[in-house]
Amino acid sequence: xxxxxxxxxxxxxxxxxxxxLGRYGFEVTVVELAPALRDGGQDVDFRGRTHLTVLERMGVxxxxxxxxxGGSPMTFVDADGRRLLHLPAEFAxxxxxxxxxxxxxxxxxxxxxxxxxxxGDSIAALEETPGGVRVTFRHAAPREFDLVIGxxxxxxxxxxxxxxxxxxxxxxxxxxxxxxxxxNDLGLPVGSVGLNVPGRLxxxxxxxxxxxxxxxxxxxxSPELRYDRHDPAQQKALVRAAFAGxxxxxxxxxxxxxxxxxxxxxxxxRADVPSWSNGRIALIGDAACGxxxxxxxxxxxxxxxxxxxxxxxxARGDHRTAFERYERLLRDYARGCQxxxxxxxxxxxxxxxxxxxxxxxVLNRRWALDKMLELGKEVSSVELPDYGVELAGTxxxxx
Numbered sequence: 576x577x578x579x580x581x582x583x584x585x586x587x588x589x590x591x592x593x594x595x596l597g598r599y600g601f602e603v604t605v606v607e608l609a610p611a612l613r614d615g616g617q618d619v620d621f622r623g624r625t626h627l628t629v630l631e632r633m634g635v636x637x638x639x640x641x642x643x644x645g646g647s648p649m650t651f652v653d654a655d656g657r658r659l660l661h662l663p664a665e666f667a668x669x670x671x672x673x674x675x676x677x678x679x680x681x682x683x684x685x686x687x688x689x690x691x692x693x694x695g696d697s698i699a700a701l702e703e704t705p706g707g708v709r710v711t712f713r714h715a716a717p718r719e720f721d722l723v724i725g726x727x728x729x730x731x732x733x734x735x736x737x738x739x740x741x742x743x744x745x746x747x748x749x750x751x752x753x754x755x756x757x758x759n760d761l762g763l764p765v766g767s768v769g770l771n772v773p774g775r776l777x778x779x780x781x782x783x784x785x786x787x788x789x790x791x792x793x794x795x796x797s798p799e800l801r802y803d804r805h806d807p808a809q810q811k812a813l814v815r816a817a818f819a820g821x822x823x824x825x826x827x828x829x830x831x832x833x834x835x836x837x838x839x840x841x842x843x844x845r846a847d848v849p850s851w852s853n854g855r856i857a858l859i860g861d862a863a864c865g866x867x868x869x870x871x872x873x874x875x876x877x878x879x880x881x882x883x884x885x886x887x888x889x890a891r892g893d894h895r896t897a898f899e900r901y902e903r904l905l906r907d908y909a910r911g912c913q914x915x916x917x918x919x920x921x922x923x924x925x926x927x928x929x930x931x932x933x934x935x936x937v938l939n940r941r942w943a944l945d946k947m948l949e950l951g952k953e954v955s956s957v958e959l960p961d962y963g964v965e966l967a968g969t970x971x972x973x974x
Contacts (some may be wrong), residue, residue, distance in 0.1 A: 576613070577602040577719045577791050579603065579707075579719075579965070580601050580721060580724060580763075581605075582606070582720075583733045584725070584860075585605050585607035585885035586679055586728035587679060587860065587876050588876035588879065589680050590690075591633070591876060591877045592724060592726060592817075592884055594689070595881060595884030596887070597622045597887065598689065599887070600888075603689055604692075604721075605691070606693045606696055607711070608696070609695070610695045611681050612680055612683055612694075617790070618671070618673065618675065618783070619673060619675045619873040620671065621671045621873070622669030622671040623670070623874075623956045625874075625878060626670070626877065628668075629881045631878065632963060633877075633881070634685070635681060639678070639681070640917065642677050642698070643671050643672055643852055646665045646666075646667065647672065648662060648765075648767075649768045650662075650767070650768045651770075651776075652768060654717065654770065654821070654822045656823060660939060662953060664942070665948065666948065675873075675879070681959065693954070694826030696712050696734060698710055698713075699952075700736065701723060701737050701855050704719070706721075707720055707721045707780075708720050708723045721894075722855050722894055723856045723884070724857050724858070725856070725857070725859065725914040727847055728865065731858065734862050737763065737854075738853055741743065742781045742794065744847060745844050745845075747799040748842070748843045748916070749798070749920055750794055750924065751841070752792065752793065752831075752839075752841060752867065753794075753839060753840040755835035755838035756789070756835060757790075757835065758787070758789070760830075763781045763789050764780065765780060765781045765782075765786075767779065767790075770821065771827060773924075773928055773931060774926045775795045776827060776923050777791070777792075777818055777823075778793070779791045793817075795814075796924060796926050796956075798801070810838065811833065814838075814840065838861075843868055844867055845866045845913060846865040847862065851863045852898035852902065856960070857883070858953070859876065859879050860879060865908065866912075866913045866916020867919075871915060874912070875909050878905070878908075882901050882904055882959065886904075902960060904959070904960075918922060
């Protein structure tokens, strides 16, 4: 009898985990609050040997290379449009950069034949029983699973239900970020060009796929704000207030924000959970060790999915052994990657004029850029078991 596993979240970590668990013979269900896969979003990247090795073992690396954007150069300008700093495509794009929505679709395609996907629903309650977890859904009838995995992001519903309130685990890092789509009426190139003033960045660039479209990104320093995460109008008002009075193309971009149907807005925060599992319930990706931007969260999520599924298969579904080894293998690695998120706000929008000048002076030197790229690859690398070799002959029979 196969082990039944429920995964909450169908962004990146959830489908990646479903892919591996399905290959090992587990019975997998993925529940997602959104009515369908989310499209759009910022480009995400993979860098270093560990990310690329896991993607190759998944059988998706060649497809991702074909979808690759080639990277996204970043240019910072002053209020008169004069260039202050230029970062080449590989700085933000790593070894492989792809649009987040296309990555999610690819992972869904690779896992869809081995997993049941339920969209437009979410978990309302979790009750651990002697033999499993009874799950109450918002809409569907209750069901019982052997294990439940929270792959539902920084604001994880599973973590809240099984581990405690969000404020216990998520720490605000002093900045907020927003993204939205708009027509490319300005004739912008691919990549991004952004106005930088102390504590604020407003940037925009053409879409890699459709030059008639563009994506805006902004980031601003702020103490923690109280707002409704499900109210786009309130979030747009916060962005307008933060960037009021700035020149360059900021007024045009704020005007385009008014018409944007689904902007993304969130704090730059990090999640630190003392233990990634509680009984038969475990966390993965941003739910366990997230950083909103700059913490290599996408690569870490894909690596974690590989390890968690491999350990469950190796332990024949013995969740206690598997969860313990999964966390022991990855916690230090995830923390190392996560530290990049602590630096994202101060790097993209230093709070002082002196900080801006210092960043620009250092990174306008090629050797400094090369050193940062080398460090990023080192941080994102860790030695992993080869579960394909260890589990040869057992795939499809694990339970």
